[in-house]
Amino acid sequence: MTVRVGVLGCGVVGTEVIRLLTTQAADLEARAGARLELVGVAVRSLETPRDPVVDRALLTTDAEALVDRADVVVELMGGLEPARSLLLRAIERGAAVVTANKALLGADGPTLYAAADAAGVDLYFEAAVAGAIPLVRPVRESLAGDAVTRVLGIVNGTTNYVLDQMATTGADLDVAVKQAQELGYAEADPTADVAGFDAAAKAAILASLAFHTRVSVDQVHREGIGAVTAEDVAWAAETGYVIKLLAVAERVAATADHPQGVVVRVHPALVPSGHPLAGVRQAFNAVFVEADAAGELMFYGRGAGGRPTASAVLGDVVTVARHRVRGGRGPIESRYADLPVLDVGAAPTRYQVRMRVADRPGVLATVAAVFAEHGVSIEAVRQADGDDTADLLVVTHLAPESALAGTVEALGHLDAVHGVLSVLRVEGA
Amino acid sequence: MTVRVGVLGCGVVGTEVIRLLTTQAADLEARAGARLELVGVAVRSLETPRDPVVDRALLTTDAEALVDRADVVVELMGGLEPARSLLLRAIERGAAVVTANKALLGADGPTLYAAADAAGVDLYFEAAVAGAIPLVRPVRESLAGDAVTRVLGIVNGTTNYVLDQMATTGADLDVAVKQAQELGYAEADPTADVAGFDAAAKAAILASLAFHTRVSVDQVHREGIGAVTAEDVAWAAETGYVIKLLAVAERVAATADHPQGVVVRVHPALVPSGHPLAGVRQAFNAVFVEADAAGELMFYGRGAGGRPTASAVLGDVVTVARHRVRGGRGPIESRYADLPVLDVGAAPTRYQVRMRVADRPGVLATVAAVFAEHGVSIEAVRQADGDDTADLLVVTHLAPESALAGTVEALGHLDAVHGVLSVLRVEGA
Numbered sequence: 070m071t072v073r074v075g076v077l078g079c080g081v082v083g084t085e086v087i088r089l090l091t092t093q094a095a096d097l098e099a100r101a102g103a104r105l106e107l108v109g110v111a112v113r114s115l116e117t118p119r120d121p122v123v124d125r126a127l128l129t130t131d132a133e134a135l136v137d138r139a140d141v142v143v144e145l146m147g148g149l150e151p152a153r154s155l156l157l158r159a160i161e162r163g164a165a166v167v168t169a170n171k172a173l174l175g176a177d178g179p180t181l182y183a184a185a186d187a188a189g190v191d192l193y194f195e196a197a198v199a200g201a202i203p204l205v206r207p208v209r210e211s212l213a214g215d216a217v218t219r220v221l222g223i224v225n226g227t228t229n230y231v232l233d234q235m236a237t238t239g240a241d242l243d244v245a246v247k248q249a250q251e252l253g254y255a256e257a258d259p260t261a262d263v264a265g266f267d268a269a270a271k272a273a274i275l276a277s278l279a280f281h282t283r284v285s286v287d288q289v290h291r292e293g294i295g296a297v298t299a300e301d302v303a304w305a306a307e308t309g310y311v312i313k314l315l316a317v318a319e320r321v322a323a324t325a326d327h328p329q330g331v332v333v334r335v336h337p338a339l340v341p342s343g344h345p346l347a348g349v350r351q352a353f354n355a356v357f358v359e360a361d362a363a364g365e366l367m368f369y370g371r372g373a374g375g376r377p378t379a380s381a382v383l384g385d386v387v388t389v390a391r392h393r394v395r396g397g398r399g400p401i402e403s404r405y406a407d408l409p410v411l412d413v414g415a416a417p418t419r420y421q422v423r424m425r426v427a428d429r430p431g432v433l434a435t436v437a438a439v440f441a442e443h444g445v446s447i448e449a450v451r452q453a454d455g456d457d458t459a460d461l462l463v464v465t466h467l468a469p470e471s472a473l474a475g476t477v478e479a480l481g482h483l484d485a486v487h488g489v490l491s492v493l494r495v496e497g498a
Numbered sequence: 499m500t501v502r503v504g505v506l507g508c509g510v511v512g513t514e515v516i517r518l519l520t521t522q523a524a525d526l527e528a529r530a531g532a533r534l535e536l537v538g539v540a541v542r543s544l545e546t547p548r549d550p551v552v553d554r555a556l557l558t559t560d561a562e563a564l565v566d567r568a569d570v571v572v573e574l575m576g577g578l579e580p581a582r583s584l585l586l587r588a589i590e591r592g593a594a595v596v597t598a599n600k601a602l603l604g605a606d607g608p609t610l611y612a613a614a615d616a617a618g619v620d621l622y623f624e625a626a627v628a629g630a631i632p633l634v635r636p637v638r639e640s641l642a643g644d645a646v647t648r649v650l651g652i653v654n655g656t657t658n659y660v661l662d663q664m665a666t667t668g669a670d671l672d673v674a675v676k677q678a679q680e681l682g683y684a685e686a687d688p689t690a691d692v693a694g695f696d697a698a699a700k701a702a703i704l705a706s707l708a709f710h711t712r713v714s715v716d717q718v719h720r721e722g723i724g725a726v727t728a729e730d731v732a733w734a735a736e737t738g739y740v741i742k743l744l745a746v747a748e749r750v751a752a753t754a755d756h757p758q759g760v761v762v763r764v765h766p767a768l769v770p771s772g773h774p775l776a777g778v779r780q781a782f783n784a785v786f787v788e789a790d791a792a793g794e795l796m797f798y799g800r801g802a803g804g805r806p807t808a809s810a811v812l813g814d815v816v817t818v819a820r821h822r823v824r825g826g827r828g829p830i831e832s833r834y835a836d837l838p839v840l841d842v843g844a845a846p847t848r849y850q851v852r853m854r855v856a857d858r859p860g861v862l863a864t865v866a867a868v869f870a871e872h873g874v875s876i877e878a879v880r881q882a883d884g885d886d887t888a889d890l891l892v893v894t895h896l897a898p899e900s901a902l903a904g905t906v907e908a909l910g911h912l913d914a915v916h917g918v919l920s921v922l923r924v925e926g927a
Contacts (some may be wrong), residue, residue, distance in 0.1 A: 085579060085870075089643060089791060099834035100642050100710070195640060201792035203632070203640035211632035213529050214812020281529070345777070362518060362809035363630035366799035369774075380791035383643020397826010405528035412850060421788065 070103040072390045075139030077132055077155055077162075078146035080122060082196070085379035086143060088122045090386075097383070101390035102325035109135040111146075111155075122206060137162060141389055143382060144168040149176060150494050160184045160192070165389035169196035169378055172261075175270025175286035178277065182402035187190050187343035191392055191399045194258045196270045198356045202370040202375030203384075208278045208358065209400050210362040215360040217279040219319040221496065222356030224271040226373040227262035228294050228314040230254045230352040232337075235302045236311060242297060253354050254373075264293035268316050268335045276318035276333045279358070284318075284333055290413035292336035301491050304423060308451070308462065310339035315496055316356075320408070322416050326471075330411035338496040339421055346497055376437060396400040413472030419448070419495040421464045422477060428459040432485045436461065439483065443476040444468065464495060499532040504568030504593075506540045506561055506584055507575035508552060511598060511625070514808035520880070521814075526812070530819035538564040540575075540584075541781075549909045562653060566591060568642055570818055572811060573597040578605060582790035586838035588612045591617035594818035598807055599627035604699025605821045607706065611831035620828045621823055623902070627700045630655050630806030631799040632813075637707045637787065638829050644789040645706040648748040651785030652778050653700040654693035655802040657723050657743040659683045659781045661766075664731045665740060665842060671726060673784075681700045682783050685803075693722035697764045705762045706746035708787070710835035713747075715761055715794045719842035730920050733852060737784040737891065740776040741767035749837070750844050755900075759840035767925040768850055774798075775926055843900030848877070850893045851906060854916040857888040859915065861914045865890065868912065872905040873897065887916055 074090065074429050076083055090097065090107050094141065098104045111132035119125065129135055132155050132250045136142055137474070142159035144166060146152045152173050159166050161184065168174070174197050185192035195205045199222075207219070214370045217296065227249055234245040249255035261267045269289040276284040293315050316339045323329040340347045346366060349355045354372025359365050371377035393397055433450065439464070440447050451462040465473060480486050503519065505512055519526065519536050527533045527708040539552065542559035550556065558564055561584050565571055571588035573595060575581045581602050588595050590613065597603070603610070603626050614621035624634045628651075637646070652658050656678055663674040675692065678684035690696045697716040723743050734741045744767045752758040770774045773794060778784045783801025789792050799808035821827055855861045862879065869876055869892070878889040894902060907917050 085791065093643070093645065096645070096710075096835075097643060100832055201789075202795060203636035206635055206640050207632035210817055211635050211810065211813040213816035214522070214526060215809040216525065216815075281525075315598055347772075348774070360630075362514065362805040364800045364806055364814075366797070369794070370795035376791040377793055380644040380668060380789060381640065383791075384640040385643075387642035388639055391827060391829065395827060397821060398824060400820065406525075421613060441556060463784065 070396055071106050071172050072101065072103045073108040073138060074105050074143060074386065075105065075109050075111070075135040075142045076143045078144065079110050079112045079119065080145065081375035082378045082382065083110065083145045084120045084123060085375040089379055089383050091122055097387060099160060101387045102394040103390055105386065105390060107401065108139055108219065108321060110136045133158060136164065139164050140239065141386055142166045143172055146171065149173055153177060156181055157184050160188045160190055161464050163188060163190060165191040165393065167193045167382055167385040168178055169194065169266065169382060171197040171274060173271040175273040179276065179283055179402070186343045189398065191338060191389040193389055193399060195385050196378045196381035198274050200370070200372040200374065201380045202282065202354055202356070202368045202372060202426050204275070204356055204368055205278065207368070208275065209403070211270065212358070212360055213342060214361065215362045217358060217360045219359040220275050220279050221315060221317045223313055223346060224316045224356060224372060225262055225268040225314055225350030226354055227255045227259065229349060231349050232294060232297070232314065233422055235254070235299060236306065237470040239299055239303065243297050265291045265314065265335045272316035272318055272333050272335050273331055276331060277421060279402045280320060280331045280408055281402050282331055282410070283332065284410055288333060288410040290334035290336070294337050297337050301484050301493065304491070305339055310343050311342050312337050312493070313340050313346055317496065319416070321411060321417070327415050330409035331416065332411050332413060332416040333415050334416060336494060338494045340497045364470065392393060403492055414469060414474070416470045417467050418466050418470050419467055419498065420473045420475065420477070421493050421495050423460060423462045423490045424480060425458050426461045427485045427487065428454055428457050433461070435483060435485050436463070436480065439479045440465065440476055443472045443479065445472050445476050472477040499823055501532045501822050502536050502537040502567060502569045503534050503572060503815060504538050504540070505536065505563040505572045505574065507573065508539050508548065509574065510804035511807045511811065512574040513549045514551060514804035515574065518808055518812050520551055523764070526816060530816045531823040532819055534815065534819060537568055540564045558603070562587060565593065568593050569814055569822055570594045570596065572815060573599055576601065578602055582606060585610055586613050588806060589617045589619055592617060594620040594621060594822065595742050596622045596814040596818060597724050598623065598813055600626040600696065600699040600703060604702040605705065608712055608831070615830045616627050618827065620818040622818055622828060624814050625807045625810035627703050628785060629801040629803065630809045631783055631797050631801060633785055633797055634707065634733045637704065638832070641787070641789055641792065644791045646787060646789045648788040649704050649708050649785065650744060650746045652742055652783050653698040653745045653776060653785060653801060654691055654743055655781030655783055656684045656688065658778060661723060661726070661741055661743065662779050663730060665735065668732065669729060670728050671723065681890050692724055692745065694720045694764045697743060701747055701762050701764050705760060707766065708714060708747060708748060708833045709760045709837055711760055711837040711839070712833050713760065713839055717762060717839040719763040719765070723766050726766050730922065733920070734768055740771050741922065742769050742775055743812065748845065750840060750846065754843050756840050757838055759838035759844065761840050761842060762847060763842050763847040765923060767923045769926045773926040782895065785869035800844065843898060843903070845899045846896050847899050847902065848894050848896055848927065849902045849906065850891065850922050850924050851909065852889065852891050852919045853909060854919060855885050855890045856916065857883055857886055857916045862890070864914050865892070865909065868908045869894065869905055872901045874901050
């Protein structure tokens with residue numbers, strides 16, 4: 070038996086997928102129970118130079134025709150269009166689809182899920198979240214009998230590399246971004262990574278799976294690392310933390326202000342330097358999943374790059390090919406819980422607030438009173454005296470984001486506070 | 499639609515599986531696409547006190563009759579018999595089976611796989627390896643398109659707890675084992691854990707999946723932690739290591755002495771204190787999986803305990819129930835690679851050898867010559883002078899286990915060596 074595989078896109082990941090399909094053909098056939106025949110590779114230009122592993126006779130600019138003759142369509146073009154239309158076409162024609170397209174899934178996953186469900190075909194996307202790290206399968210299959218309470222992790226390798234460089238060399242953000250670009254970790258236009266769009270799309274996908282609830286990228290509170298300064302990084306180290314761009318998706322209990330729901334957010338955060346996430350270096354990813362019965366699980370590995378991403382893609386291709394051969398289908402969209410996606414204000418977090426204050430008696434009492442008025446309790450205070458001003462650092466206990474944000478706003482109105490220098494959330498403590 | 503679930507065994511894990519089936523019934527139904535009806539719980543005695551979550555009306559001592567009326571049989575009895583006969587009976591009658599029985603799978607997995615394959619039913623066993631940590635599914639599905647080169651990890655929580663206690667308190671092995679027993683981490687008879695049988699069974703299962711090759715527990719080189727002394731633990735700390743009981747399964751290239759093959763081993767090893775495995779505390783588990791394309795992946799979480807194990811069991815139950823509802827089957831045994839399982843002598847490793855030697859000039863040269871004769875190169879030497887003897891510590895570079903073992907034997911015959919005090923392998927460096 071033969072399963073015809075069409076690959077859409079021949080960039081870094083596409084090339085590595087083709088390499089694995091070619092060099093591991095005998096192994097893949099034994100594992101899938103069918104020969105995986107690469108029937109075509111859709112590209113924008115036939116002239117672009119390609120890695121020698123890519124058989125130029127298989128290249129085509131007619132992606133639609135390729136989709137129509139494939140049993141399995143592997144979409145590695147990225148972006149919303151024409152990827153969406155091609156995947157929908159593949160699904161309608163009964164092909165199984167494998168995609169690494171987090172932007173599309175985060176923005177419009179339900180359209181694809183619904184089409185796949187209606188057509189009775191597989192939709193797999195392990196490579197869309199955290200590259201080579203098996204995370205989609207564990208969350209939507211292994212934990213299907215458990216109640217996930219929280220997903221917290223580093224899901225963007227580019228920003229982790231940038232923040233790691235800033236922490237180890239003291240570099241400014243733009244210098245570190247340039248280094249990341251030189252090493253191929255960051256795109257020429259680094260916005261999708263630096264502004265947190267990529268992490269937000271992944272967070273939306275993970276939240277949807279973990280909480281059986283549709284979450285789109287628009288519902289993810291997103292702050293990138295653009296405002297993180299070398300001074301922030303130095304202060305973090307000074308106070309025992311490392312700054313990481315975190316994706317957090319969690320179930321939040323009902324309060325007087327909101328029902329039970331889910332909050333999904335991406336933002337830089339202070340992570341205690343002894344926490345396993347603090348030790349995630351370079352462009353690696355790591356994700357904690359907390360569930361009622363399983364407790365805390367951690368998954369770690371390469372979150373990007375051609376070969377790691379290709380590994381995840383091929384795992385999905387073998388799985389959907391097995392289904393072609395032996396019948397059956399993988400999991401479909403699970404959205405039965407349909408929890409409200411709450412505003413970030415409902416998220417429980419902690420703040421580290423650094424502010425310049427007048428250096429006179431009574432200032433700490435005034436500042437502390439503002440925290441108390443907002444129902445925020447203080448864990449630690451540290452004061453560094455200057456001449457007639459002092460730098461005051463306050464770390465809070467856990468409180469709702471809305472109360473913390475309200476506190477910071479009120480602090481800005483105090484005469485004794487000359488300026489709020491930085492506000493960073495503390496996670497993992 | 500209803501899927502009838504029969505549970506064999508009502509110990510700690512069985513009770514938690516019943517609790518999840520009962521308290522999460524609505525969620526499980528939504529996820530599986532069918533109501534999961536607990537139709538019976540097979541026990542040895544109807545009189546034993548049970549947790550109130552267990553409906554006594556469901557208890558039965560007639561396990562065979564229960565198997566005959568279940569669509570999904572969950573085996574949590576442990577041990578070889580009657581677990582094997584009951585699982586085979588379930589499979590022959592067309593039931594899907596979920597088991598956490600590593601001893602049975604490690605000793606006689608192929609009999610079960612063959613039966614499940616012949617009958618066309620699912621055989622799932624996520625809970626048999628590393629408890630709640632999704633490891634079976636990632637290795638046999640997510641990595642199905644990649645070539646695994648090595649699996650290395652801590653897969654036995656009991657011995658990790660014992661070694662962690664020894665490291666943090668300086669206790670002797672038997673004291674630490676008693677503490678583990680008092681806390682419920684170790685059985686009254688701790689042999690299966692302490693002697694490495696449990697880890698060896700898990701290593702056999704993981705190796706079979708990772709290398710598409712049948713590996714039985716008899717083919718696993720096994721050394722337990724019974725010989726690890728407080729002095730070894732202290733020396734490890736002194737030299738920058740932590741002692742862990744590791745399970746290692748790896749692909750070894752062909753040499754003049756042996757063909758390409760797989761070596762699977764369980765033994766205490768020195769892990770550099772900065773390595774993530776060194777930081778695995780208490781009864782947690784962590785496993786590294788290295789693959790050609792994916793690179794290094796790590797999985798971390800609770801490797802034992804009623805609730806974590808029940809989480810893994812229920813994930814499998816939902817998966818096999820989905821297959822009942824919507825057709826299809828999970829992966830079957832993949833043994834096509836059929837690599838030879840080689841003797842431990844073929845494993846590449848490093849030794850730390852601590853020996854008492856005569857304190858006179860020329861001893862180091864004599865000792866070093868023995869290493870050189872066996873083709874083993876030395877990475878570091880450390881010597882602590884006594885009165886007329888000295889303690890000499892040698893750490894080697896990577897060499898075949900057989901060459902290292904041969905070196906140690908030859909050292910024992912040297913006049914200058916008064917005794918070999920300890921020999922530990924170094925991994926993860």
